[in-house]
Amino acid sequence: MQVLRQLPTVHDPNLLVGTATADDAGVYRIDRDRALVQTVDFFTPIVDDAFVYGQIAAANALSDVYAMGGRPLTAMNLMGVPTDVVPPKVINAILRGGAAKLKEAKCALVGGHTIRNPEPVYGLAVTGLVNPRRLITNDGVRPGDWLILTKPLGTGIVTTGIKRALVRRGTVQKAVASMCALNVVGAELAERGLVRAGTDVTGYGLLGHLGSMCRASGVGAEIDATRVPVLSNEVFQLIEKDCIPGGSRENLKTANESTEWKGVANAHKILLADAQTSGGLLLCVRPRLLRDVLKVLKKGRTLCAKVIGRIVKATMNPTIFVVSNRW
Numbered sequence: 001m002q003v004l005r006q007l008p009t010v011h012d013p014n015l016l017v018g019t020a021t022a023d024d025a026g027v028y029r030i031d032r033d034r035a036l037v038q039t040v041d042f043f044t045p046i047v048d049d050a051f052v053y054g055q056i057a058a059a060n061a062l063s064d065v066y067a068m069g070g071r072p073l074t075a076m077n078l079m080g081v082p083t084d085v086v087p088p089k090v091i092n093a094i095l096r097g098g099a100a101k102l103k104e105a106k107c108a109l110v111g112g113h114t115i116r117n118p119e120p121v122y123g124l125a126v127t128g129l130v131n132p133r134r135l136i137t138n139d140g141v142r143p144g145d146w147l148i149l150t151k152p153l154g155t156g157i158v159t160t161g162i163k164r165a166l167v168r169r170g171t172v173q174k175a176v177a178s179m180c181a182l183n184v185v186g187a188e189l190a191e192r193g194l195v196r197a198g199t200d201v202t203g204y205g206l207l208g209h210l211g212s213m214c215r216a217s218g219v220g221a222e223i224d225a226t227r228v229p230v231l232s233n234e235v236f237q238l239i240e241k242d243c244i245p246g247g248s249r250e251n252l253k254t255a256n257e258s259t260e261w262k263g264v265a266n267a268h269k270i271l272l273a274d275a276q277t278s279g280g281l282l283l284c285v286r287p288r289l290l291r292d293v294l295k296v297l298k299k300g301r302t303l304c305a306k307v308i309g310r311i312v313k314a315t316m317n318p319t320i321f322v323v324s325n326r327w
Helices: 050-067 088-104 155-163 169-180 185-191 205-217 234-240 246-258 266-273 287-299
Strands: 015-017 026-029 035-043 071-081 108-116 121-130 146-149 197-200 219-224 259-261 281-285 306-313 320-323
Touching (some): 035 050, 035 071, 050 071, 050 121, 050 169, 050 185, 050 197, 071 088, 088 108, 088 121, 155 169, 155 234, 185 287, 205 246, 234 266, 246 266, 281 287
Parallel strands (some): 071 108, 219 320, 259 320
Antiparallel strands (some): 015 026, 035 121, 071 121, 146 281, 146 306, 219 306
16 A cells, blocks of 8 residues: 555546555446446465365455446456476366356456466456446445445464364365355345445455545444354464464554454454455445345355444544444
8 A cells, every 4th residue: 555655646537446545446437337347366375276276366356346346247367377386287277266266257258367487376357347326435434334244254364274284174165165255245235226335355354454444434443353253163273373374463463553452352353353365245334224235145145144343433543443242
């Protein structure tokens, strides 16, 4: 973000979402009813299975389009690989995994670019379509909105534990299923006019992404840590074994500057700051629409639909209040 602040500001009436609000994707209006949604994401392997890695990377890239309320149209592969180390069959498996997830999303793969790189990286540039009047952004949050999370937290902790061979098979399977799941419900909710503000939870953790929404909207938030869903109770055991990614530690350090904790265990603090890969949607829902949103989420392909907190009026500092057993 520090680097982005130094870039020149783009003045274009059709640029609906740019770099100013740290949103999930850029949005450019084509006409009254259509706008392009553009995003790009890639990362190094976080699981051993090449095909699954491709699936996760694709789901993660597609998520930003869904988080804006859009539907993905086309995608292009981005890959860096040490060809002298990684055999062609592994490269092929990664690409097949990505293609399989794109097919599930009804998104056309139209090309890509590959370079030699010291370590493998894979991801996609995705273009989607959204109705500008149904756009989900991170700056439309209002006091009184309820906060809903659609996937459990803990993938950063679990994948760190996988690298150390400390995670039970069942927990690994839950993490993989979560990371591979598409956030398509974001588009479904937007098209029905049920949600106008939200984001997806990825590398900055729940607290980081919630903080961005609060700052963009000029509001605060209150979360009940005990209501936040977790992949498995084993996640807390892994925290005790110090399976905490460096990014999650940095997230917590940053979050502490604008967060007030009341009776919250340290393990829950780490969970709320855990850097997620292909995480769920964090939705801000008007009270009168809460029942309808929960109904759509429970009927759709979501792993969970948990009300974890609410938006409150802004204070000077902190921005976020985290409590225990509030509701």
